[in-house]
Amino acid sequence: MRIEIQVNGHRHTVDVDPSQTLLEVLRDELGLTGTKYGCGEGRCGACTVLMGSHAVASCTIPAQSAVGAPITTIEGLEHDGHLHPVQDAFIAEEAFQCAYCTSGMIMASVALLRATPEPTADDIARALETNVCRCGTYPRIVAAVRRAAASVSGDQRP
Amino acid sequence: MITRDRTAGASRREFLKMVGGGLLVVLVTRDAFAAPALGLTEGRRPDNQQLPEAVSAWLHIDEHGAVTVFTGKVEFGQGIRTSLAQEVAEELRVPMSSVSLVMGDTMLTPFDMGTFGSRSTPQMGTQLRRVAATARERLVALAADHWHTDASSLTTAGGRVTDPHRRRSIGYGELTAGRTITENVRDDVALTPAAQWTVAGTSTPRVGAHDLVTGRHQYTSDMRVPDMRYAKVLRPPSIGATLASLDAGAAESMPDVVVTHDGDFVAVTAPSAPAAAKALGALRATWTPAPGAPPSSRDIYDYLRHTPAAAASGGGREGGPSEPFVRGDVAAALAAAPHRLTHTYTVAYIAHVPLEPRAALAQYTSDAGGDRITVWTGTQRPFAVRDQVAEAVGMPNDRVRVIVPDTGSGYGGKHTGEAAVEAARLAKQTRRPVKVVWTREEEFRWAYFRPAGVIDVDAGVGADGIISAWTFDNYNSGPAAIRPPYPIANQRVTFHPSDSPLRQGSYRALAATANHFARESHVSELAHMVDIDPVAFRLKNLDDPRLRDVVQKAADRFGWPGTNHGSGRGVGIACGFEKGGYVATCAEVSVDKGSGDVRIVRAVTAFDCGAIVNPNGLRNQIAGALVQGVGGALFEAIEFDHAVVRNAHLAAYRVPRFSDVPAIDVVLVDRRDQPSMGAGEVPIMALAPAVAAAIFDATEMRVRALPMAPDGLKVAAAAGSR
Ligand code: FES
Ligand code: FES
Numbered sequence: 072m073r074i075e076i077q078v079n080g081h082r083h084t085v086d087v088d089p090s091q092t093l094l095e096v097l098r099d100e101l102g103l104t105g106t107k108y109g110c111g112e113g114r115c116g117a118c119t120v121l122m123g124s125h126a127v128a129s130c131t132i133p134a135q136s137a138v139g140a141p142i143t144t145i146e147g148l149e150h151d152g153h154l155h156p157v158q159d160a161f162i163a164e165e166a167f168q169c170a171y172c173t174s175g176m177i178m179a180s181v182a183l184l185r186a187t188p189e190p191t192a193d194d195i196a197r198a199l200e201t202n203v204c205r206c207g208t209y210p211r212i213v214a215a216v217r218r219a220a221a222s223v224s225g226d227q228r229p
Numbered sequence: 230m231i232t233r234d235r236t237a238g239a240s241r242r243e244f245l246k247m248v249g250g251g252l253l254v255v256l257v258t259r260d261a262f263a264a265p266a267l268g269l270t271e272g273r274r275p276d277n278q279q280l281p282e283a284v285s286a287w288l289h290i291d292e293h294g295a296v297t298v299f300t301g302k303v304e305f306g307q308g309i310r311t312s313l314a315q316e317v318a319e320e321l322r323v324p325m326s327s328v329s330l331v332m333g334d335t336m337l338t339p340f341d342m343g344t345f346g347s348r349s350t351p352q353m354g355t356q357l358r359r360v361a362a363t364a365r366e367r368l369v370a371l372a373a374d375h376w377h378t379d380a381s382s383l384t385t386a387g388g389r390v391t392d393p394h395r396r397r398s399i400g401y402g403e404l405t406a407g408r409t410i411t412e413n414v415r416d417d418v419a420l421t422p423a424a425q426w427t428v429a430g431t432s433t434p435r436v437g438a439h440d441l442v443t444g445r446h447q448y449t450s451d452m453r454v455p456d457m458r459y460a461k462v463l464r465p466p467s468i469g470a471t472l473a474s475l476d477a478g479a480a481e482s483m484p485d486v487v488v489t490h491d492g493d494f495v496a497v498t499a500p501s502a503p504a505a506a507k508a509l510g511a512l513r514a515t516w517t518p519a520p521g522a523p524p525s526s527r528d529i530y531d532y533l534r535h536t537p538a539a540a541a542s543g544g545g546r547e548g549g550p551s552e553p554f555v556r557g558d559v560a561a562a563l564a565a566a567p568h569r570l571t572h573t574y575t576v577a578y579i580a581h582v583p584l585e586p587r588a589a590l591a592q593y594t595s596d597a598g599g600d601r602i603t604v605w606t607g608t609q610r611p612f613a614v615r616d617q618v619a620e621a622v623g624m625p626n627d628r629v630r631v632i633v634p635d636t637g638s639g640y641g642g643k644h645t646g647e648a649a650v651e652a653a654r655l656a657k658q659t660r661r662p663v664k665v666v667w668t669r670e671e672e673f674r675w676a677y678f679r680p681a682g683v684i685d686v687d688a689g690v691g692a693d694g695i696i697s698a699w700t701f702d703n704y705n706s707g708p709a710a711i712r713p714p715y716p717i718a719n720q721r722v723t724f725h726p727s728d729s730p731l732r733q734g735s736y737r738a739l740a741a742t743a744n745h746f747a748r749e750s751h752v753s754e755l756a757h758m759v760d761i762d763p764v765a766f767r768l769k770n771l772d773d774p775r776l777r778d779v780v781q782k783a784a785d786r787f788g789w790p791g792t793n794h795g796s797g798r799g800v801g802i803a804c805g806f807e808k809g810g811y812v813a814t815c816a817e818v819s820v821d822k823g824s825g826d827v828r829i830v831r832a833v834t835a836f837d838c839g840a841i842v843n844p845n846g847l848r849n850q851i852a853g854a855l856v857q858g859v860g861g862a863l864f865e866a867i868e869f870d871h872a873v874v875r876n877a878h879l880a881a882y883r884v885p886r887f888s889d890v891p892a893i894d895v896v897l898v899d900r901r902d903q904p905s906m907g908a909g910e911v912p913i914m915a916l917a918p919a920v921a922a923a924i925f926d927a928t929e930m931r932v933r934a935l936p937m938a939p940d941g942l943k944v945a946a947a948a949g950s951r
Contacts, residue, residue, distance in 0.1 A: 088503040099459075099502050104451035105444015107637075109584050110669040114879035117584060145444035158442040165434065165845060168853055169306025170441035171584040171637030177442060196887035203879070205584045206306050206638055207856025208849065209890045 076137045078103065079147030087134045094118045094129040096137075097144060105145035105174045109203065116202030119175035120144045126182035128201070145174040148181065157181050160219035161212075168206035176202050180216045189220055244287065244299075245409060247337075251291040252405040254364045256356055256414040285339035286353065288317065288360045290368075294388045294402030296321060296328045298357060301341020302349050303333035303609060304635040305643075307909045308846040309349045311436045312429075315842060316354050319429040320361035320421055322385040323401070325436075333611045333633030343610035345641060345735060347808045347907025350842060354905060362418045371404045423840035423901040430901075432845030437635070448637050449607050450588035450666045457590070457662040458487075459502045460655050461509040463495040464675060467872040468731070469519030476513035483508050487659050496651065498659050518872065523730045525870030530575045530683045533705045538726035554712055557719030562698035566689025568758050569698075573685050574747035576706060576935040577866035578678040578731055582884055583607075585637020586667040587676065591618075591652035593660055601628050602656060606649040607636030614646030621650045622657045629653070640857065641735035642676060673877035678867055679736030680729060682706025684747035690755050696770050701748065705729060707740030710807040710914070713748055715770045731869065737854065738910035741807045742861065742917065746935055749803035749918030754931065763802050763922060764789050773806065775837050775900075779813040780804045782896050783835035787815035794926055797822055798830075801922025803915040809906030811837040811898075814855070814915035816891070818923040825941025827863055829889075829920055835896035836912055839903035851895045851912040858916035859885045864939045883939075 075084050078101060085100045092111075097103045097120070106129060109117030113131040120129045121143035148155040157180050160166070167173045176199065183190055183198040190198070195216045196209075204212065245253060287299040298317055304310040314328040321328075331337050333344075341353075365385055372390035373380035376397070384391050391398040423430060440446040465472070475495060477488040486499045486508040497508035524532035563569060589606035602622060608614045611631045619626035631649065648665045655663040667675070682705045689698035699720040703711055705727035712722050736742075756766035764784045771777050783789075783802065790800055797820050804813035817831040832855055841847055864883045868875040876882045917935055925931050930942065 088501075090506070091503050095502055098451075102453065103444075104447065104453075107448075107585070108450065108666070109586075110879045112669070112878060112880055115584065115669075149443065154439075154442065161442045162434070162438045165438070165849060167306075167435075167438075167441055168308070168849060169584070169636065169638035170446065171306075171448065173441055174444045196890075199887050201886075203584065203884055203886060205582055205640075205857070205884060207853035207885065207890075209856060209885075209887050210852060210893055211849065213887070 072135065074135050074138050076134070076142060078142045079144060085134075089133070089135065091134045092130050093120070093132040093134050093137045093142070096134040097129060103144050103146050107171055107174055109171070109175075114201065114203070116175040116179060116199070117172055119178040119202065121178055121182055124182060124185050126179045143178070145178060148177070155181065156223045157184065157216070157219040160215040160222065164211045164215040164218060166208055166211035166215040168208055172202065172204045172206070176204065176212055180212075180219065183216065184220055184223070188223075190216065192217070244337075245411070248289050248291070248297075250405065250407060250409045251289055252364060252367065252410045252412065254288045254360050254367070254412045254414060256286050256360045285341065286357055286360055287339060288357070288364055290364065290401050290405055292402045292406035294323070294327060294400050296323055298328065298330045299338045300330060300332055300353055300357070301338045301611060302353050303344045303611065303633045305344065305607075305609065305639045306637075307349070307850060308435060308843065309353075310635065311433060312350065312842045312846055313354055313357055314436060315429045315431070315433050316358050317361045319426055320358045321365050323388040325428065325433060327388055334630070335611050335615045335632075336630040340612050343613060343644065345609050345644065347810070347910050350905050350907045351809060354842065358420050359414050359418050362420055363412060363414045366418060367410070367412050368401050368404055372399055375399065375404065423905070429842050430840065431843070433843055435846070447634060448585055448588070449590060449605050449634050450585055450637075452590045452605055452634070452664070454590065454592065454662045457664055458498040458500060458655070458659060459505040460496050460498045460652065460663050460665045461505045462651050462665065463509060463512055463514060464671065465493070465516050467516075467518050468523075469872055470516040471519075473515040473517045479511040479513070480508040483511065488512070489655055489658050491654070494654065496655055498655050498661070498663055523872045526577070526866070526868045527870070529681050529730070532730070533681060533727040534683050536728045538728050553721050553723040555721050556717075559698050559700055559719040559721045562719035563687060563689045563700070566697050567692050568690040568755070569688070570751065570754055570758055571685070571687040572751060572754070572933055573683060574750060574933045575684070576682050576743040576746060578681040578733070579736070579861050579865045580673055580678055580867060580882060581640045581642025581676070581736060582672070582882070583638040583640060583642055586669060586672040587643065587648040588664070588666040589646075589648040589652035590662060590664045591649070591656035592662045593656040599628060600624065601630070602653050603630045603632065604649045604653050605632045605634055606646060606652075607639070607643055608633060608646050608649065609639050609641070609643050613644070614649050617646045618649055618653045622653050640737040641739070644735055645677070647675065669879060670877045673882065674874050677732040677734035679861070680705050680707060680733040680740070682740065682743050684743065686747055686751045688751060688755060690759050694759050694761050694766065694769055696752075696755060703740070703744060703747075706743035709739035709744065710741035710805060711744045714773060714776055714806045715752075716772050730872070731867070737857065738807065738913050741805070741911070741914045742858070743935070745803065745805045745914040746917045746921070749805065749915065750921045750933065753801060753803070753918065753922040753925070757925075762790065767802070767804060775811045776804060776806050779811045779835040779837050779898060782898065783813035783815050783833050786835065786894060786896050787833040789815060791817070793817060797927055799923040799926025799928070801919045801924070801926060803918035803922065805914045807911050807914060809838060809904070810908060810911035812911050812915050814919045816916065816919035816923045818920060818927055820924060820927045820942055825938065825943045827924060827938040827942055829859060829863070829891040831894070832891045832916060832919070833894045833896065834912055834915070835898060836908070837898035837900055838906040838908045838911070840901045840905045841897060841899045842905050844897060844899070847897060847908050848895050850908050852893050854910065854913040855893055855916055856885050856890055858913040859889055859891070861935060862917035862920050862937060863889075864936045866936050866939055
């Protein structure tokens, strides 16, 4: 089945199997491997991408239901060679160890900050509860999200 | 002399051909090439205590002054790509930006036993400092020759040798340009004392951070090569089942699908992941379950206690079946003790759940020189996996190359090469590149677990509040940190290997977590029995000044004992020593009296691992170990019966999440007068017993089973008090 999806501002026509998830299409068909597989059941968040402005687990989304909704992956966050403030904040707080969870954490954080520009630590924990960091860098991730929130003024926020 | 044998990596001669000119400094410790290849048989663990102290590393400086370090260690998130580079930059007096590491590539790096046991910092770090210091001395000598001056008048900084009197300087690259110089590390080379460090000892940012936050870094599971096939392996319905029949007709008729059937190994390869999944689903197989009635997670502890490991399989275990450690007359001391306490502790099997599941990409090539296989895979033991692959595909091990891209974590769970072997067998058969990525479910079912165990402790305390007698019998967990750090006059400590129904192996800190849980829980109970504050009781019974120091520091920072006691709030402390690291953790918990839910509110850990190489990286490791420890302490457990894991999904196997994380406070004790030791493991040890003590303080309930509160406290308490 041929579908057209829009990823990081580009249109792609891809031949997909009805069983294929958005995650598989992103990684295997489009080569956007920044989005990770961690569980395939919506319980780890490694595969988090933005659909419109919402964070979704791309492993739970059939590829064809992504038609018509702009998708943003970790590869689409940089602008004009500049990292997104959330990416900068993750570096500043060194909010990773193996960093396998990092793409998903960053995407979920970007969605959170769009909806809640000044989140409390509790807001962050709640919004990221389905994202697992097995290396246990959670406190640093909270700090990074708060740092990103503080570094972005309202009108500059992407 | 480097020879091609069971263990060798690249040879020096081949290596020089590859890197071209420049200065090559080589370190090969004497027994590096006599190291026995460790077996990776089911249910065995590499023995952490008895590994040869063999470390090899090479350092190359090219004509532009670029420094490349070659080490068989691998980066799994612990940050050694950064911290090892810091140590080299320090000794060589070059900026961090000119140092890069080639890690875990069996063709390019010298042999290494593996990345585990917190050995990278104390061993590889120290050796790299010697390598770099040797290089610096040689460069200074070259400059002295060049200028016909006295080497002792020259200084080094910023990748240059300077002659301060004559105001001239020359870059390292210029000194070696057009030449090939090889140097062995000298035993007496002088190292920069930690007190004078300026690059090492600082919170240097992680190397490669940009690629990690942009998704550019390619983990094994992200790799793709032209014409690559996706593979799926057929798994049996239960552990130990054997294949009775296979009908692969439907799968074989699918376009471009190849079915491999070799004994019990059945796999499909296809041009896309969905096609591979379809082909796998089309296989019709019947299986014969393994004979016998295997134990379940409900009766596992009786089973382990009463089922000693067969002698044949015991030898390769961690430490092997151990002779008891005996001191004094423990029977007499127990009988004489005015206070005596006996309890049994249990720990469940738990899974590592590395967020990147096992993955491998294997490429088969053939030329006039013969055939070769290159495998990219995330393993903590690249050389052992190379040998495993070579054996599986029937090729000499110098025809197999294993490369370990920086990997999505391991925690001791990736010592083996299952996916690598699978991919290599399929690549050899199909003559195409083959990628195998395990699903989370496969990772839960077919990787190995942290061993379950049963520990009996019997102890006596004298009227003076000193522990006078101690027996400790550990069934199956393992012998790591099994002996008490308390100088008890009469003790008998024994590890009893059992026959494990599940595949088991290394896990962060090995059995030190289980042994500390039992020991430190028991010590807290002894303190309570003789009515002495648990911090005071430990200080009274400990004589090691560094251990006493971390206990005191943790207690001070925590504000021990504080005022939150009883009525659902409580505090606890535990401490320990392992692998050169001293740790003490104070924990505060709150228990919901209705639901039995336990929350760890706060954890303070004081940690001393000698001279600190990277404080920020160390804090990250300590906090990470504590968070991982929360899972094993409170809720992680593998459930199984009839040789089937019943909770092989993240929805059913609970791992720590944001809401489970306590406020963490880390007190670093930087001992610049002491050698640097590893830190990835030891900080996990003291959390569980500190939490157990805090739960008692909050509820008067003793929980002697890990996990302590998988479904809230009451259920766990009932099981623990049996
Ligand atoms: S892979 Fe999608 S949530 Fe885990
Ligand atoms: S950094 Fe390893 S899983 Fe988060």
